[in-house]
Amino acid sequence: MAASGAFLRWEGTMTAQVSKGLSKISMTCTMPCLLFASAIGCRGVVAGEECTRLRDMLEWPLLVLPFLYVFVGLVVGSAAARVGGTRPEFRRAATASVAFGNSTGLPITLLGVINSQAGVAPMFGRDTGLNLTYLATYLLIYPVLQWSVGGCLLQRRGGAPGGEVDEPRRTGRALSLADAAAGEQPGEGAPPPPRxxxxxxxxxxxxxxxxxxxxxxxxxxxxxxxxxxxxxxxxxGPRRWSxxxxxxxxxxxxxxxxxxxAAASAAQPPLDAPSPLQTLSTALQRVLPPPVLGALAGMCVALTAGGGAYSPRAWLLAECPGEAECDAPLEWLFAAVDGVGRAAVPLNMMILGNRLAQGMAATDVSWRALGTLTAAKMVVMPAFGAATGIALRSSGLVRQPAAVLVAMIVTCTPTANNVMVRLSRTERGPCRHTTSPVSPVRMLL
Structure with missing residues (x-):
């Protein structure tokens, strides 16, 4: 799927504007639908059985592990960036590349491969749906941290939500004639042409x-x-020009x-300072982007609904388990949301392939920095995840082996595609090569 994005870039279809548009679609539409449907969907249930209550399947340490893994990832990533000699303008992106790993597409693939192995499956159970349920439990909290903490980490300093710096704008609509003659828009401050x-x-x-x-x-x-x-x-006839x-x-x-x-300049109001309401709105947009809202909405529905065919989850948006014809009143709406969400992973992979196809300037990041970041992400973090899983199992905090497997496997994946998507929206001006510390980490895998 990533190769398709690289091919589209080579063909000339995947331009910068197209890539940014796809990134916005992923962030505002497909990812929220995927997280919402994953949280409340009833997977891996055979005919005649009811959906298991999510409250009964929860292993509470899986709700705490995202905080632990993100914190350790930030510490390890920051240390790796400094030890590797990463340039200061790249350290925030380098830290994010270590702290946030792929938590959806690759873990699902790896869980399916592990469950298909005859010698390994008995250790963790053969029920893929059970493993995905524990993964969904982990994903109840992790996306919130990924899109809030990660978004703030990848935010340009002094910028607006989404990484773009807003130009000073005026509340009035007055446009000086000098700006109009120069072909400028209000607020651009272009000097007027000579008299x-x-x-x-x-x-x-x-x-x-x-x-x-x-x-x-x-x-x-x-x-x-x-x-x-x-x-x-x-x-x-009488008209003559002289x-x-x-x-x-x-x-x-x-x-x-x-x-x-002069009249337009006098009537033009001064720049407005942001009001407290605007400041609060900006903060909420940074902490609660659409993917976070989708995950939180799905979590609320999943945790408040009970099992059974007549539960609020089954009546509102969930699939009817194991039946050929579903009579849930709003099953069609859930099917639509789920269908849109399934497009998130291919879309993100296309964006990733496009970003990797751009290559990296030789002066952006040194090989020392690349080696340090790769070791931190693919050696240190998996080792910490394995140690954490063993400790949880030994202490009895986690009873199910499948939950231990999920706790380990989420630390063994490379940098999250969503980090690439986020960075592709923030590439403006000095941040044009911000993805350089992230792309090589995935290339070296």
């Missing part, structure tokens, strides 16, 4: 408008059945121009 150039532009514009009006009037008169010849002579007329028009235009520009 002689303004005079020449106005005089030529006035002359062309006058001449155009005369020509249109003449054509209208000639189109009549019996055009009044006297009117033609009086409308065209250098003095053009000079007078230029002087009058310059005076009117200056007066209008």
């Amino acid at each position: 002689p150039m303004l005079r020449l532009q106005r005089s030529l514009s006035r002359a062309s408008l006058s001449l155009g009006g005369e020509l249109r009037r003449s054509v209208h008169l000639l189109s009549q059945p019996e055009p009044p010849i006297a009117s033609l002579h009086t409308s065209i 250098s003095s007329d053009v000079g007078e028009d230029a002087e009058r235009a310059a005076a009117v121009w200056a007066a209008a520009a």
Whole structure:
């Protein structure tokens, strides 16, 4: 799937604007649907059985592990970035590449492969649906941290939500004539053209408008059945243009121009400071982007609903387990949300392939930094995850072997695709090569 994104870039279809558009679609539509459907969906249930209550399947340490793994990942990533000599402008992205791993596509694939192995499956159980249930439990909290903490970490300092820096904007709609003549928009602060150039532009514009009006009037008169010849002579003949007329028009235009520009500047209000409500709205947008809202909404539905065919989950949005025809009133709505969510992983992989196909400038990140980051992500973090899983099993905090497997496997995946998606929206100006510490980590795998 990633190769398809690279092919589209090679073909010229995956331009920068297309990539940013796909990233926005993934963040605002497909990822929220995927997380919502994964939280409340009833998977791996055979005919005649009811969906297991999510409250009965919860292993509470899986709700705490995301905080532990993200914290340790931030510490290890920051240390690896400093030890590897990563440039200061890349350290935040380098830290994110270690702290946040792929938690959806690759873990599901790895769980399926492990369950298919005859010698390994008895250790963790053959029920893939059970493993995915524990993975969904882990994903109840992890996306919130990924899109809130990760979003703040990848946010340009002083920027707006999404990594883009807002230009100072004015509340009024007044546009000075100097800006209009220069082809600028309000708030861009472009210097006005020189006064002689303004005079020449106005005089030529006035002359062309006058001449155009005369020509249109003449054509209208000639189109009549019996055009009044006297009117033609009086409308065209007496009019003569001289250098003095053009000079007078230029002087009058310059005076009117200056007066209008002064009035517009005086009427233009000063820059507004953000109100407390705007500040709160900005903070909520940074901490609660659409994927987080989708995960939280699914968590609320899953935790408040009970099992059975007549539970709120089955009646509202969930699938009917093990039945050929589902009679849930809003099953069609859940099917639509689930279908849109299934497009998230292929879409993210295409974006990833496009980003990897761009390559990396030789001066961006040193091989020492790449080796350090790769070792931190693919050696240190999996070792910590394995030690954590063994400790949870030995202490009795986690009873099910499948939950231990999930606790280990989520630390063995490379950098999350969503980090790439987030970075592809923040690439502007000095942050154009921010993905450089992230892309090579995946390339070296």
